[in-house]
Structure formats: C-alpha cells, structure tokens
Amino acid sequence: AQSVTQLGSHVSVSEGALVLLRCNYSSSVPPYLFWYVQYPNQGLQLLLKYTSAATLVKGINGFEAEFKKSETSFHLTKPSAHMSDAAEYFCAVSEEKYGNKLVFGAGTILRVKS
Amino acid sequence: DTGVSQDPRHKITKRGQNVTFRCDPISEHNRLYWYRQTLGQGPEFLTYFQNEAQLEKSRLLSDRFSAERPKGSFSTLEIQRTEQGDSAMYLCASSLVSGNYGYTFGSGTRLTVV
Numbered sequence: 001a002q003s004v005t006q007l008g009s010h011v012s013v014s015e016g017a018l019v020l021l022r023c024n025y026s027s028s029v030p031p032y033l034f035w036y037v038q039y040p041n042q043g044l045q046l047l048l049k050y051t052s053a054a055t056l057v058k059g060i061n062g063f064e065a066e067f068k069k070s071e072t073s074f075h076l077t078k079p080s081a082h083m084s085d086a087a088e089y090f091c092a093v094s095e096e097k098y099g100n101k102l103v104f105g106a107g108t109i110l111r112v113k114s
Numbered sequence: 115d116t117g118v119s120q121d122p123r124h125k126i127t128k129r130g131q132n133v134t135f136r137c138d139p140i141s142e143h144n145r146l147y148w149y150r151q152t153l154g155q156g157p158e159f160l161t162y163f164q165n166e167a168q169l170e171k172s173r174l175l176s177d178r179f180s181a182e183r184p185k186g187s188f189s190t191l192e193i194q195r196t197e198q199g200d201s202a203m204y205l206c207a208s209s210l211v212s213g214n215y216g217y218t219f220g221s222g223t224r225l226t227v228v
Binding site: 004009034036041042043044045046049090092100101102103104105106107 | 118120145147149154155156157158159162170205207209216217218219220221222224
C-alpha cells in the first residue's frame with residue numbers, strides 16, 4: 001500500500017531563507033510523486049511532479065524537488081522564500097495500478113516571516 | 115478551457131438533509147476524481163470515474179454517498195441524510211487516463227452540517 005509522511009506540520013522561515021519541506025513515501029513499485037500547494041479556501045495547485053524521468057524536478061514559482069529512491073524521499077526546496085510562498089503544501093504519491101489515485105500526506109503549513 | 119469548476123463553493127445544511135455537489139472537469143479529461151479534505155488533513159480519495167464508468171469507491175464512501183457521471187461529462191456527488199461528520203471540503207479533480215501528468219483540481223465545495 002502507498003503512504004506518504006510529511007515531517008513537520010508547521011515550518012517557519014525568514015523571507016529570503018532556504019525552504020525545505022520533507023516528504024517520505026512508501027510504494028511497492030516506482031511511484032509517481034507530486035507536490036501541491038493550497039492557499040486558504042482554495043483547491044490544490046500542482047507545483048511539480050516526478051514521473052520516472054530526471055530525478056531533480058523543477059516546478060513553478062522557483063520550487064524544485066529531488067527524488068531519492070534509496071531514501072524513499074521527495075523533499076521540496078526553494079533557495080529563497082517569498083512572503084507569497086506562505087501556504088499549505090502537500091506531498092502525494094500515485095501508482096498506475098491503483099488508477100493513479102493520489103495518496104496525500106497530512107500537509108505542511110509554511111510560514112514566511114518578514 | 116476554464117479548468118475544473120465546482121458548484122456550489124459553500125453549502126450549509128441541517129443535519130439529516132440531502133445535498134448534491136456538481137463538478138465540471140476539463141473537457142478533454144476522461145478521468146474524474148472526488149476527494150474529501152477535513153481540517154488539518156490531506157485530501158482523501160473517495161471515488162473516480164473513467165468516462166462514465168465508476169471504477170473504484172473508497173471505504174470512506176458510505177451508503178449515504180453516491181456519485182454519478184452521466185455521459186462521461188460533469189459529475190455529481192450526493193450525500194443523503196447528512197451528519198455533522200460529513201462537514202469537509204469536497205474536491206473534484208480531472209486528468210487524462212495517463213495520470214502521471216498530475217491532476218487539475220477544482221476550488222472545492224465546503225460543506226458545513228449544522
């Protein structure tokens with residue numbers, strides 16, 4: 001069965017500092033991995049996805065994530081945080097054999113301090 | 115292409131009443147998914163359709179829940195005899211069959227049962 005663990009329900013960084021949001025997954029086959037962002041009272045927006053091509057994936061708004069099979073991790077990073085990055089971030093995994101339904105982590109709320 | 119549209123955005127209902135939500139997916143997407151998100155949690159899978167066929171239902175989808183997708187276009191999610199525990203954000207998403215492109219989510223319907 002697939003599962004996702006996001007370490008840290010809340011992360012606080014200063015504006016301009018490195019953002020690191022952690023995600024570990026469990027999957028029986030090579031997975032598809034995703035990061036989504038959710039702003040208050042809105043749906044989820046896709047930031048980036050890993051689909052078994054390059055292990056370093058670049059997404060929108062300057063975010064990137066690296067797939068590390070040996071660590072079963074897919075951590076999200078951004079070199080320099082902006083105030084507009086404050087939101088909730090969800091890591092998710094899917095497998096073709098399960099109809100590509102997504103299994104989400106519990107989410108990490110990112111706070112950016114000025 | 116206006117993305118995935120959900121209606122209504124907000125619904126307040128009394129316990130025991132029936133409610134119905136609508137989702138209009140991206141027109142060329144043949145897969146449609148419903149998820150439920152409660153406060154502080156990631157979205158949880160409820161059900162999905164490929165064209166008009168409902169291919170899987172989660173155990174979360176009790177007998178009071180029913181979903182349809184007539185003619186493989188829009189979808190409806192009905193909850194009968196609502197309970198306070200049904201209060202949540204109901205998210206709809208659509209994708210192509212090859213879901214490794216990731217989903218497009220709608221803005222969700224927030225249900226409050228009083």
